[in-house]
Amino acid sequence: MLLSPYPTTGERIRITLLWLWCGMVILFLLVPILIPVPLSFNSGAFFIFPLEGISTRWYEVVLGTQRWQAAIGNSLIVAFGTTLIATILGTLTAIALSDEKFPGRRIVMPLLLSPLIVPVVITAVGSYLFYARVGLASTYAGIILAHTALASPFVVVTVGASLSGFDRNLMRAAAISGARPITSFFRVMLPLILPGVLSGAAFAFVTSFDEVVVAQFLASANQRTMPLEMFIGLREKLSPAITAAATLMMALSIVLLVVANVLARRGKQRPRID
Amino acid sequence: MSALEPTKLDRPRASRNWSAADSGAAKSVAAALRRADLGDRLRSLTLAAPLLVLLALSFGIPLVLLLSRAVYDPTIADALPQTSQALRGWNGTGLPDDAAFLALAADLRSNQAKGTAYELAKSLNARLPGARSQVLKTVRQLEAADRPPLEVMKAVPFWSAPGTWPVIESGTHSVTSFYLLSALDLRWNADGGIERVPPEQAIFVQVFMRTFLVAAAVTLATLVLGFPLAYLIASVPKGLAAILIVAVLLPFWTSILVRTAAWTVLLQKFGLVNDLLLWLGVADDRLDLMYSRIGLIIAMTHIQLPFTLLPIYSVMRTIQPSQMKAAYSLGAKPFTAFRRVYLPQVFPGVMAGCLLTFILCLGYYITPALIGGASDQLISNFIASYVNVELNWEMAAALSFILLVFTLALFGIFARILGLDRLKLV
Numbered sequence: 001m002l003l004s005p006y007p008t009t010g011e012r013i014r015i016t017l018l019w020l021w022c023g024m025v026i027l028f029l030l031v032p033i034l035i036p037v038p039l040s041f042n043s044g045a046f047f048i049f050p051l052e053g054i055s056t057r058w059y060e061v062v063l064g065t066q067r068w069q070a071a072i073g074n075s076l077i078v079a080f081g082t083t084l085i086a087t088i089l090g091t092l093t094a095i096a097l098s099d100e101k102f103p104g105r106r107i108v109m110p111l112l113l114s115p116l117i118v119p120v121v122i123t124a125v126g127s128y129l130f131y132a133r134v135g136l137a138s139t140y141a142g143i144i145l146a147h148t149a150l151a152s153p154f155v156v157v158t159v160g161a162s163l164s165g166f167d168r169n170l171m172r173a174a175a176i177s178g179a180r181p182i183t184s185f186f187r188v189m190l191p192l193i194l195p196g197v198l199s200g201a202a203f204a205f206v207t208s209f210d211e212v213v214v215a216q217f218l219a220s221a222n223q224r225t226m227p228l229e230m231f232i233g234l235r236e237k238l239s240p241a242i243t244a245a246a247t248l249m250m251a252l253s254i255v256l257l258v259v260a261n262v263l264a265r266r267g268k269q270r271p272r273i274d
Numbered sequence: 275m276s277a278l279e280p281t282k283l284d285r286p287r288a289s290r291n292w293s294a295a296d297s298g299a300a301k302s303v304a305a306a307l308r309r310a311d312l313g314d315r316l317r318s319l320t321l322a323a324p325l326l327v328l329l330a331l332s333f334g335i336p337l338v339l340l341l342s343r344a345v346y347d348p349t350i351a352d353a354l355p356q357t358s359q360a361l362r363g364w365n366g367t368g369l370p371d372d373a374a375f376l377a378l379a380a381d382l383r384s385n386q387a388k389g390t391a392y393e394l395a396k397s398l399n400a401r402l403p404g405a406r407s408q409v410l411k412t413v414r415q416l417e418a419a420d421r422p423p424l425e426v427m428k429a430v431p432f433w434s435a436p437g438t439w440p441v442i443e444s445g446t447h448s449v450t451s452f453y454l455l456s457a458l459d460l461r462w463n464a465d466g467g468i469e470r471v472p473p474e475q476a477i478f479v480q481v482f483m484r485t486f487l488v489a490a491a492v493t494l495a496t497l498v499l500g501f502p503l504a505y506l507i508a509s510v511p512k513g514l515a516a517i518l519i520v521a522v523l524l525p526f527w528t529s530i531l532v533r534t535a536a537w538t539v540l541l542q543k544f545g546l547v548n549d550l551l552l553w554l555g556v557a558d559d560r561l562d563l564m565y566s567r568i569g570l571i572i573a574m575t576h577i578q579l580p581f582t583l584l585p586i587y588s589v590m591r592t593i594q595p596s597q598m599k600a601a602y603s604l605g606a607k608p609f610t611a612f613r614r615v616y617l618p619q620v621f622p623g624v625m626a627g628c629l630l631t632f633i634l635c636l637g638y639y640i641t642p643a644l645i646g647g648a649s650d651q652l653i654s655n656f657i658a659s660y661v662n663v664e665l666n667w668e669m670a671a672a673l674s675f676i677l678l679v680f681t682l683a684l685f686g687i688f689a690r691i692l693g694l695d696r697l698k699l700v
Contacts, residue, residue, distance in 0.1 A: 036536050093321065096319065115329070119678070121639045121657050129343070130340075213640065234644050
């Protein structure tokens, strides 16, 4: 669609320049995120190309040493806890908000999204201040609670999107057929909005798994998550182990978010009942 | 629905006139509907309640608590009850009378006895740099008790210095505008007006300006890089567009920390960027890109590029190519057609992308902390360091307050002119 059927020379030049420029922009986008991958397999201890040789020694450091293992464990505890709470509560809230009768929808929605708008340092410092008073600082529960605030908006939005294609008459039909609300939720609504719910869960998981600022303020040495360990490592000294950790984290978020987006797209299509 | 009685509805109507019984039935139907409606509302509210309560606890209260610290600081008032009393009659100029000196001496000793002297010294120091050591020194001398308290107080020049007592006086009020004004490099002067602090004490206006400048530079860079790519993706056939959009989404889905880590590797003195610059002949020597402003802007541009590009792309996708063809056939030159037909239509997308990037840049913390040098730290980094290093919660709260005001104001503009729906990126 770029070139007209009989392009002029000027047009050809413009389109060539556009492609060149865009090619450079795409390199700028992709090279930095791909760079840690070969470096993480480098057998040497430096970040310089050409690589000295291929080895998995840095992956052995990340997956094999106690410090990193603990960090991975903490990240998984926090991310699964966050995902569980954010998905359940976010789904319930999305169902409530999809009802036109919900009072004050126009006020509640911006409030629900506000954790995404407020700069995360402010959230982190505020949580630290409050959680220290109520004994939640330096606990898994504290980090999970703070992460839930950051992750639940994604669940509300994705489940909300899949609910917009959900026919409420199905719930009425279930009620008329004698199903109790809880039964009709599990047997009728949930199967149809499941892609949206799973997609929201994946977003919530990634949000928590990648989060470092709140963790930095709330976690003690015992709760250091993987991103926090990376952040500390980057501040102290650059070790190739960090490129291995970065590669692992990147792979996990990309896989989960691809799944989430595919599910979200499927969830938005109006479910067909034949 | 129990109020609905079928017999009343089923009764055949004799005339079109409403009988008293009919109107009664209608009323009860309306009442039943209202009740059912109320029930629905309550049920949907109950469903949303757990998350709303959790957000209030985990996000709302912490935020309010932090912001209140910016204007409410009872430490000094609590620590100096007698001094507060003694200063009530003071007119605020010159030195207060000896009674105030004695009251302060008594307060200092009682703080020492309670073990809160250090807390007080720290709190005074936040408002009056250098006060910490003076307070602790005076407390030690009062403790020694070899001289009368008044003599001890008068012997320390700090307590007779012109700036000391106004600060103590303002500290005895729990609600204070001191920190908010300080966050803007302002203070109260002796006449009760607001003035700028001396240039050697001013830091924050410069930091806010720096934050805005970096945000503006990054926004501009993302627009220059992103607009043509968005145009290309919107113009090529579907299959190719899908591949190109993946190139935008892959970095978008990688966490900020991972991308910042990648840039710390790339920007090293012997890193790939320097290799490239040397090879291209742009630079004669290896540049110090780490801990520099330019390195910070490059990394932030990389992170923010998808945020600017995606809203622009989503608008461009809706523009029919036939419109441009129509403009050409009517004799418009390519540039004119672009400027008068295409640009006005993509403008909302450009606004959305740029505003989003600008707002997000204001809150950057990780990237400046790892890639920026000492003079490239943005406002979020100052907030964090006031909490972690200086332990000055009030100042951190005041800076948060101002940053939040800017952020919310910009989001208000965003929502006002573009609508909140444009926030959806995925």
